[in-house]
Amino acid sequence: MGASSAGTDKRVDVGAQPLVRGYLNHLAHERRLSGHTTSNYARDIAALLELAGTIPLRSLKVDHVRRFVSQLHGRGLDGRTLARMLAAWRGFFKYLARDHGYTANPALGIRAPRSVRKLPHALSPDEAARLMEIGDTDSLAVRDKAIVELFYSSGLRLSELTGLALDGLNLRDASVRVTGKGAKTRIVPVGSHALAAIRAWLPQRRALADEGETALFVGKNGRRLGPRAVQARLRYWALRLGLSTNVHPHVLRHSFASHVLQSSGDLRAVQEMLGHASISTTQVYTHLDFQHLAKAYDAAHPRARRKA
Numbered sequence: 001m002g003a004s005s006a007g008t009d010k011r012v013d014v015g016a017q018p019l020v021r022g023y024l025n026h027l028a029h030e031r032r033l034s035g036h037t038t039s040n041y042a043r044d045i046a047a048l049l050e051l052a053g054t055i056p057l058r059s060l061k062v063d064h065v066r067r068f069v070s071q072l073h074g075r076g077l078d079g080r081t082l083a084r085m086l087a088a089w090r091g092f093f094k095y096l097a098r099d100h101g102y103t104a105n106p107a108l109g110i111r112a113p114r115s116v117r118k119l120p121h122a123l124s125p126d127e128a129a130r131l132m133e134i135g136d137t138d139s140l141a142v143r144d145k146a147i148v149e150l151f152y153s154s155g156l157r158l159s160e161l162t163g164l165a166l167d168g169l170n171l172r173d174a175s176v177r178v179t180g181k182g183a184k185t186r187i188v189p190v191g192s193h194a195l196a197a198i199r200a201w202l203p204q205r206r207a208l209a210d211e212g213e214t215a216l217f218v219g220k221n222g223r224r225l226g227p228r229a230v231q232a233r234l235r236y237w238a239l240r241l242g243l244s245t246n247v248h249p250h251v252l253r254h255s256f257a258s259h260v261l262q263s264s265g266d267l268r269a270v271q272e273m274l275g276h277a278s279i280s281t282t283q284v285y286t287h288l289d290f291q292h293l294a295k296a297y298d299a300a301h302p303r304a305r306r307k308a
Contacts, residue, residue, distance in 0.1 A: 015056065016049055016056075016057050019057065019096060019100060020042070020045055020046075020049070020092075022095075023041075023045070023092055023095045023096075024041065024042055026095055026099075027041055040084075040088070041088050041091070041092075044084065044085045044088035045088060045089070045092050047072070047085060048068065048085075048088075048089050048092070051068040051071065051072075052064065052068075057102075058102060060106045061104075061106050062106050062109065062110065065086075065089065065106045065107050065110055066110055069082055069085075069086065069110060069112065069113075072085070073113050079112045079113045079114050080112075082112035082113065083111075083112035085112075086107055086110055086111075086112055089107040090105060090107040093105040093106065093107055121245070121251055121254060122251070122254045122255040122257075122258040123243075123245065123247070123251060123252070123255040127243055127245065128152055128252075128255050130241055130242065130243060131148055131152075131237065131238060131241060131243060131247065131252075132145070132148060132149060132152065132193065133241060134148065134237055134241075139204040139207065139208060139220075140220065140233075142197075142200050142201050142204050143201050143204060143205070143217060143218075143225075144233050144237060145197045145200070145201075146194070146197040146198045146200065146201040146217075147161065147217060147230060147233070147234075148197075148234070148237065148252070149191075149194035149197040149198075150176070150190065150197070150198065151249060151252035151253065151256070152194070152252050152255060152256055153190055153191035153193065153194035153256070154176065154188045154190055154194065154256070155188070155252075155253050155256035155257055156176075156178060156188065156249075157180065157181075157249070157250075157253065158227050158230060158231070158249040158250070159227065160178040160179065160180055161178075161217070161230065161249070162215075162217065162224065162225055162226060162227050162230060163178070163179055164176060164216040164217065165214045165215060165216060166205075166214055166216050167214070168216070169198065169216055171195065171198075171199070174189060174190045174191075174192075174195050175187050175188060175189050175190055176188055176190055198216075201217075205217075205218060208220065208222055209222050210222035217230075230249065231248055231249065234247050234248055234249065234252075235247065235248070
């Protein structure tokens with residue numbers, strides 16, 4: 001649904017086009033939004049005009065907009081996309097009220113339908129074990145093994161791992177101090193395999209790191225390793241070790257959470273280790289656990305097996 005289609009469709013209120021152009025100009029020059037963001041607004045408003053047809057903008061009511069959202073949802077647009085479109089429509093009518101005397105904002109108070117929450121992907125325990133089999137002995141491979149082991153051992157976010165400082169590592173207590181969302185600090189336990197991998201990395205780090213560098217993980221340039229470099233190395237090792245899955249840091253975080261939950265059933269402990277502010281965020285892993293149990297049931301229970 002492009003912005004240009006609205007201008008050529010005879011069923012669209014042609015008088016709205018100057019108002020749209022004025023709003024997009026306002027976004028680009030007054031609010032200084034990027035060209036990409038402005039294009040998204042243009043597309044969303046074009047969709048509004050197409051849905052409104054010959055109904056003038058001034059005549060649009062809340063019921064109209066609610067029906068438009070329902071129509072778009074019926075076409076397969078998810079809640080997140082619809083929420084973004086509603087935000088664009090509200091902004092457009094706010095501009096019209098400010099500069100063109102409009103008295104109502106028909107998009108106010110309308111909520112997008114909830115999106116179906118996608119379950120995070122998790123590696124199987126066997127896949128996770130295979131990813132830990134980095135056997136090379138060069139300094140970068142030793143570092144990468146420590147990174148992979150720590151991700152899976154402790155469920156860190158990518159930003160938490162790349163933000164780790166050397167003084168946040170406590171080898172005696174087998175823990176790391178990380179700074180998570182909202183600048184909240186927490187202490188996370190480190191498993192024995194990850195601890196051994198980190199111990200192997202520390203001499204290599206001393207040889208690589210610039211003087212005064214505080215990061216636990218550094219690149220071959222001696223400075224703190226960045227998020228993109230970590231992502232690229234994970235992809236490299238996943239392919240090299242024969243994993244077909246697109247492995248990225250969040251996959252390892254999800255794998256940590258689901259595997260710990262499957263073993264312990266302790267949702268509160270997993271919440272604390274992941275650094276989730278709300279347990280409802282952690283509860284998504286109970287669905288993963290149920291899927292795991294359901295598959296095991298289907299495979300093992302004689303009354304669950306389908307007849308050939």
